Amino acid sequence: MPTVPIESAALRGVRGSTIRDLLAVTEQPGVLSLAGGLPATDLIPVDRIADAAARMIGQPNALQYTTSRGVSLCRDVVASVEGVDPHRILLTHGSQQALSLLAQALVDPGDVVVVDDPVYVGALQAFQCVRAEIVALPITSDGTNVGALSRLLERGVRPRIVHTVSNFHNPSGATASTATRNSLADLAETYGFWIVEDDPYGRLSFDGASPTPIPGERTIRLGSASKTLAPALRVGWLNATPAVVDLVERLKQSADLCGSTLNQLMVADLLSDTTWFDAHIDMIASAYAFRAHALTSALDDELGDSVEYTSPSGGMFCWVRLPGVDTSELLSVALSYGVAFVPGSAFAVDADLTDSARLSFATLQPDTLREAVRRLRTAIDDAAELRESRPTSGA
Amino acid sequence: MPTVPIESAALRGVRGSTIRDLLAVTEQPGVLSLAGGLPATDLIPVDRIADAAARMIGQPNALQYTTSRGVSLCRDVVASVEGVDPHRILLTHGSQQALSLLAQALVDPGDVVVVDDPVYVGALQAFQCVRAEIVALPITSDGTNVGALSRLLERGVRPRIVHTVSNFHNPSGATASTATRNSLADLAETYGFWIVEDDPYGRLSFDGASPTPIPGERTIRLGSASKTLAPALRVGWLNATPAVVDLVERLKQSADLCGSTLNQLMVADLLSDTTWFDAHIDMIASAYAFRAHALTSALDDELGDSVEYTSPSGGMFCWVRLPGVDTSELLSVALSYGVAFVPGSAFAVDADLTDSARLSFATLQPDTLREAVRRLRTAIDDAAELRESRPTSGA
Numbered sequence: 001m002p003t004v005p006i007e008s009a010a011l012r013g014v015r016g017s018t019i020r021d022l023l024a025v026t027e028q029p030g031v032l033s034l035a036g037g038l039p040a041t042d043l044i045p046v047d048r049i050a051d052a053a054a055r056m057i058g059q060p061n062a063l064q065y066t067t068s069r070g071v072s073l074c075r076d077v078v079a080s081v082e083g084v085d086p087h088r089i090l091l092t093h094g095s096q097q098a099l100s101l102l103a104q105a106l107v108d109p110g111d112v113v114v115v116d117d118p119v120y121v122g123a124l125q126a127f128q129c130v131r132a133e134i135v136a137l138p139i140t141s142d143g144t145n146v147g148a149l150s151r152l153l154e155r156g157v158r159p160r161i162v163h164t165v166s167n168f169h170n171p172s173g174a175t176a177s178t179a180t181r182n183s184l185a186d187l188a189e190t191y192g193f194w195i196v197e198d199d200p201y202g203r204l205s206f207d208g209a210s211p212t213p214i215p216g217e218r219t220i221r222l223g224s225a226s227k228t229l230a231p232a233l234r235v236g237w238l239n240a241t242p243a244v245v246d247l248v249e250r251l252k253q254s255a256d257l258c259g260s261t262l263n264q265l266m267v268a269d270l271l272s273d274t275t276w277f278d279a280h281i282d283m284i285a286s287a288y289a290f291r292a293h294a295l296t297s298a299l300d301d302e303l304g305d306s307v308e309y310t311s312p313s314g315g316m317f318c319w320v321r322l323p324g325v326d327t328s329e330l331l332s333v334a335l336s337y338g339v340a341f342v343p344g345s346a347f348a349v350d351a352d353l354t355d356s357a358r359l360s361f362a363t364l365q366p367d368t369l370r371e372a373v374r375r376l377r378t379a380i381d382d383a384a385e386l387r388e389s390r391p392t393s394g395a
Numbered sequence: 396m397p398t399v400p401i402e403s404a405a406l407r408g409v410r411g412s413t414i415r416d417l418l419a420v421t422e423q424p425g426v427l428s429l430a431g432g433l434p435a436t437d438l439i440p441v442d443r444i445a446d447a448a449a450r451m452i453g454q455p456n457a458l459q460y461t462t463s464r465g466v467s468l469c470r471d472v473v474a475s476v477e478g479v480d481p482h483r484i485l486l487t488h489g490s491q492q493a494l495s496l497l498a499q500a501l502v503d504p505g506d507v508v509v510v511d512d513p514v515y516v517g518a519l520q521a522f523q524c525v526r527a528e529i530v531a532l533p534i535t536s537d538g539t540n541v542g543a544l545s546r547l548l549e550r551g552v553r554p555r556i557v558h559t560v561s562n563f564h565n566p567s568g569a570t571a572s573t574a575t576r577n578s579l580a581d582l583a584e585t586y587g588f589w590i591v592e593d594d595p596y597g598r599l600s601f602d603g604a605s606p607t608p609i610p611g612e613r614t615i616r617l618g619s620a621s622k623t624l625a626p627a628l629r630v631g632w633l634n635a636t637p638a639v640v641d642l643v644e645r646l647k648q649s650a651d652l653c654g655s656t657l658n659q660l661m662v663a664d665l666l667s668d669t670t671w672f673d674a675h676i677d678m679i680a681s682a683y684a685f686r687a688h689a690l691t692s693a694l695d696d697e698l699g700d701s702v703e704y705t706s707p708s709g710g711m712f713c714w715v716r717l718p719g720v721d722t723s724e725l726l727s728v729a730l731s732y733g734v735a736f737v738p739g740s741a742f743a744v745d746a747d748l749t750d751s752a753r754l755s756f757a758t759l760q761p762d763t764l765r766e767a768v769r770r771l772r773t774a775i776d777d778a779a780e781l782r783e784s785r786p787t788s789g790a
Contacts, residue, residue, distance in 0.1 A: 007642045008503045008525070014645060041459055050452045057445045063625035064436055093488055093629075097651040104524070108403045125649035129499070130403070230458035232656040234488075247402045250409060254520035255650070256492040260658060261627040 014128045019121060019346050022331075032372040034295075034359040035340040037170070039316065041363070043284050044230045048276065049266065056265040066261040068253040069245070074235070074268035081271055082221065082239045090245045090252065091259050095200055095224040095236030098248070100126040101255060102161070102220065102238070105247040106194060107132050112159040114152070114193075116144055118319075118347030118356075120170050123163050123198060135159065136349030139169065141310065143176025146183040159193045167202040167211050168315025171347045171358035175211055175313060185216035193218065194244075200224040200236075201315035203281050206289035217241050225267050227316070228281060235259065235267040285314070292318065294366035295359060298373035303380070316362035319344075325380060327357040333383045339375035409523045417726075417737060427767040429690075429754040430735040432565070434711065436758070438679050439625045443665065451660040461656040463648040464640070469630070469663035476666055477616065477634045485640045485647065486654050490595055490619040490631035493643070494521040496650060497556070497615065497633070500642040501589060502527045507554040509547070509588075511539055513714075513742030513751075515565045518558050518593060530554065531744030534564065536705065538571025541578040554588045562597040562606050563710025566742045566753035570606055570708060580611035588613065589639075595619040595631075596710035598676050601684035612636050620662050622711070623676060630654065630662040680709070687713065689761035690754060693768035698775070711757035714739075720775060722752040728778045734770035 022035060056062055069075065070091025079086040092098040099122065107113060109131035115123060117136035127134060135152065137145040144164045152159075162184065166176045176184075188195050197219050202210045204227060213221055224236040238248060252258070271277055292312040299307050299320065308321040322330070327343040334340060344356025361369060417430060451457055464470065465486025474481040487493040494517065502508060504526035510518060512531035522529060530547065532540040539559045547554075557579065561571045571579075583590050592614050597605045599622060608616055615635040620628050633643060647653070666672055687707040694702050694715065703716040717725070722738040729735065739751030756764060 006501065006638060008499060008501055010503070010525075011500055011642060011646060014649060038460055041456060044458045046452065046458060049458060050449065053448045053452060054445065057441065057448060061436060063439045063441060063444060063627040065433055065621075065626040093651040096649070100650045104403060105406055106401065106403055108405070122649065122652065129646070129649050130405075226460075231460040232458040232658075234651070234653075234655045234658075243401060247406060251406060251524070254409060254491070254517065254524050255495045256488040256629070257517065258629075260629045260655065263627075263629075263655060263658070 010129055010131055013131055014125055019342055022340075022342060022346070030338050031335060031340050032338060032364060032368055032375065033340045034361070034364070034372055035342045036360050036363055037316070039227045039231065039362055040284075040287065043287055045280055048270065048280075049230060049233075052266040052269040053262070056262060056269055059265055062262050062265055064261060066258045066264065068249050068258050070259055071261055071264040071268065074264040077268045077272045078223070078237050082223065084239055087242050088239050088245060090238045090248055091264055092236045092238060092252070093234045093256065093259055094226055094231070095198065095222040096122050096126070097255070098222045098236055098238040099123055099196070099198065100129065101248045101251045102196060102244075103127050103130045103132065105244070105251050107160050112157055114149060114159045114162040115349065116164055116169065116172070117349045117351040118171050118344060118353055119349055120165050120198065121347060123196075124349065127161070127163070132160075134349060136351070138351050139172050139174055141174050143169070143174050143180040144184060146180055146187065149187060150183075153187060153191050158191060161194045161196055162188070163196040163198060165198045165201070166214060167199055168204065168313065168317070170201070170315070171317055171319055171342070173310040173312050173315065173317055173319045176214070178212070181212070181214045184214055185219065188216060188218035195219045197221045200227045203228050204285050204288055204316070205314040206285060206292070207313070208282070208285065220244060225271070228284065229267065229270055233263050233267055235263055288314075288316065288362060291361040291364065291366060291369060294369045295361040295373065298370040302373050302377040306380070312361070316360055318359045318361055319356065320359055321356050322380065323355055325383065326354050328354070330379060330383050333386070334376060334379040337375040337379045337382070339372045339379065341376070405524055405526055408526055409520050417735075417741070425733050426730060426735050427733060427759060427763055427770065428735045429756070429759070429767055430737045431755050431758055432711070434622045434626065434757055435679075435682065438682055440675055443671065443675075444625060444628075444661065447661040447664040448657070451657060451664055454660055457657050457660055459656060461653045461659065463644050463653050465632075465654055466656055466659040466663065469659040472663045472667045473618070473632050477618065479634055482637050483634050483640060485633045485643055486659055487631045487633060487647070488629045488651065488654055489621055489626070490593065490617040491517050491521070492650070493617045493631055493633040494518055494591070494593065495524065496643045496646045497591060497639075498522050498525045498527065500639070500646050502555050507552055509544060509554045509557040510744065511559055511564065511567070512744045512746040513566050513739060513748055514744055515560050515593065516742060518591075519744065522556070522558070527555075529744060531746070533746050534567050534569055536569050538564070538569050538575040539579060541575055541582070544579075544582060548582060548586050553586060556589045556591055557583070558591040558593060560593045560596070561609060562594055563599065563708065563712070565596070565710070566712055566714055566737070568705040568707050568710065568712055568714045571609070573607070576607070576609045579609055580614065583611060583613035590614045592616045595622045598623050599680050599683055599711070600709040601680060601687070602708070603677070603680065615639055620666070623679065624662065624665055628658050628662055630658055683709075683711065683757060686756040686759065686761060686764060689764045690756040690768065693765040697768050697772040701775070707756070711755055713754045713756055714751065715754055716751050717775065718750055720778065721749050723749070725774060725778050728781070729771060729774040732770045732774045732777070734767045734774065736771070
């Protein structure tokens with residue numbers, strides 16, 4: 001075995017996932033986890049998916065290889081969902097694969113990629129893998145910080161890609177306003193960068209209306225069946241100008257030849273059953289809205305003025321600030337009280353997010369969410385006492 | 396839209412797949428295709444797979460995300476198939492993904508990667524994507540050319556990886572001898588390179604005995620369910636020293652988070668049913684042996700001394716030489732007679748394989764294989780006439 005590092009230089013630049021390491025600790029019996037990034041298992045339509053599997057497995061070639069672009073039937077259905085021509089659609093192994101293939105297809109080492117701060121860590125890793133120079137702009141409540149982006153562009157910085165989770169942002173919860181979307185599209189046209197609009201949560205809007213996509217030919221939209229149907233289908237997609245689709249198709253071939261024909265046929269079956277699918281989405285969004293409300297009510301009741309949070313309007317996450325609290329320190333105390341969350345610093349690029357945290361309301365029932373917040377409050381009180389009793393010169 | 400190339404430098408270095416472009420032409424009605432790289436659709440155990448799907452879909456968390464390493468149950472079953480500890484196993488989206496992740500994990504731009512010539516094009520593309528310097532050594536009937544490799548190493552060349560399809564090589568049909576395997580392992584130990592033993596076909600041995608894997612801690616074995624169960628499961632695996640597994644795991648996370656829990660549970664169910672699986676493998680291998688025999692008998696009958704071929708001892712391919720024939724030119728004539736194959740040049744790195752071709756016997760029935768070879772002979776005769784009648788100064 002070699003004594004020198006065996007990994008490639010590319011891999012040495014990739015941040016390990018604090019979150020993954022954390023999940024190993026938090027997913028212990030007795031711990032109520034607000035830390036996960038999973039959709040609710042109890043809302044996955046198992047019977048309808050089993051039915052799709054049974055029906056599709058007998059289709060001709062359902063178990064063979066498919067094209068790198070994906071099964072035509074599924075591309076057609078996704079195109080119809082996205083309201084575009086099927087030539088703009090390429091199916092990926094979850095939308096994370098679309099991110100990593102786009103990074104490889106479009107970014108050379110040293111190219112600038114702009115991300116939100118806090119960032120979706122999966123996007124950060126995909127861009128780090130191709131040795132992009134990451135520039136992180138503090139996200140606003142209206143989405144990507146187009147003011148800071150404009151100043152960057154005026155200073156002569158020329159990003160290849162600006163990435164954002166446009167709807168119900170992971171982790172900050174923000175949704176890009178119409179003004180932000182239009183500004184982004186205008187800047188992309190003027191300065192020649194690609195917008196990667198990462199949108200796994202758009203359909204999970206609590207008021208039932210999905211926000212309008214970012215306009216323009218320089219927008220590459222990513223979608224996924226993971227949060228609306230089931231993660232294990234591993235079907236995501238990319239909706240982009242055909243020149244980009246062609247490039248990604250070439251890379252997809254060398255990355256893994258193609259997706260699963262069966263799984264893509266299942267997604268085609270499920271998404272094209274629009275009456276069922278729309279009702280299913282309503283059901284998930286209502287359940288998440290109910291859980292989000294339970295979480296924020298509990299935050300109000302238990303923490304009052306000592307917490308600030310963005311009221312979730314969709315998706316799975318609530319971003320909180322606990323002024324004066326170091327949430328990384330808080331976590332170990334919280335775990336001892338049986339509650340887990342992800343500290344803000346896990347999503348930070350340059351921003352100081354020491355006092356912030358991401359709470360997921362997706363997977364716990366309302367009563368359990370309230371109990372989790374009670375435990376969190378006890379942990380906060382305890383951590384405060386600990387802090388006060390600690391000698392200032394101590395570790 | 397930009398007028399400069401939009402693709403990254405990495406992508407510009409990747410050879411487009413002649414084979415994929417070709418398949419679009421060859422898969423026309425009325426064309427008997429010896430060109431495909433697919434396993435036989437009629438031998439895929441649809442009912443048993445449907446049964447696995449129905450059973451596994453109801454398992455707890457079968458439709459949730461899994462770990463980047465893969466579902467424990469499936470890793471345990473694969474470890475048992477490979478005869479190793481589960482810590483050595485990481486599940487991938489087909490073994491092509493293992494190739495591309497290994498290339499990213501272990502190879503820096505300019506690092507030397509040694510491949511066989513002719514090469515499995517998917518491996519070539521994966522290494523080109525990370526801008527490896529490719530050195531191709533003419534494969535022998537005993538597998539990788541260890542003589543040429545030794546000379547290369549003695550000249551001071553230090554490859555990071557030596558890649559080979561060790562059993563029933565795609566496309567050449569060769570299987571590495573025991574001497575080749577031992578030499579490779581010794582050289583890897585001495586010179587510190589990794590052997591990637593790409594082994595999708597090992598179980599498809601016509602005499603029932605799978606060759607022994609390449610020994611040593613520097614061997615990374617890749618396996619797949621695509622040729623033994625079904626490509627659409629998209630389950631492959633990597634069997635390597637834990638340090639390599641750890642690196643690939645980090646990349647797998649940024650590549651696509653994880654594989655499909657459901658598909659991996661299905662593979663666990665199918666592979667652990669050893670009585671059924673062994674009988675199933677016997678059935679496929681016998682059918683392929685029968686088809687291979689039909690193909691080579693037809694080659695003998697129709698082409699006699701004008702063809703040389705390696706008698707297949709397993710797998711899906713027969714590599715033929717047609718001395719004096721340019722197989723790329725032959726292909727267009729052959730297509731007009733309703734038969735397709737892949738010209739040798741599609742697999743060539745440096746070697747002149749103009750007079751060679753890969754014939755797949757996997758997907759056609761014996762009678763159809765015989766008819767395909769009859770058409771091929773007519774095309775060869777026709778192409779020869781065409782050549783003789785053509786003015787030497789012509790195009």
